[in-house]
Amino acid sequence: MLTLQFFRNPKRDIPEFGENLVYAPADGRVVVIEETTETEYFNDKRIQVSIFMSPLNVHVNRNPFDATVNYFKYHKGKYLVAWHPKSSTDNERTTVVLGNGKQEVLLRQIAGAMARRIVNYLKVGDQVKQGSEMGFIKLGSRVDLFLPLGTEIKVNLEENVKGNKTVIAELK
16 A cells, blocks of 8 residues: 555645746745755756655655756765655666756755655756656656746745655846
């Protein structure tokens, strides 16, 4: 029964479309909102918003806005607990950069101590629709978003969010 919990995929309609709105790519709790330097793709300062998925959350990850996949990379790694600060760079993870012609957003799916498999359906050049499935993380973990400076963050630390339901940010 617990296994079925991980693989459920409820239908989620986007309540309000907006080309500048960035929706939650995952269900979970916001555990990080901070300015940081992203070193894999942008090599500059970004706003990081991280969503921790507990074993009870839906684990399907969704595309947060209409975009083109500009970058994709899979990284082998460790399986530290997902809330550990080094999990973002040391754990098994995928990095995806989505661009809409004006802005780019980096998403990182991160495996945790229990999660031993990340599935991602995207490849460079794909055109994705807001809310469509990008993949999932088996048995939970974390999704990080790296947003441009100046982005208006619409969530608070410790807030529970739902994929395709909660607006995370508005791009400027």
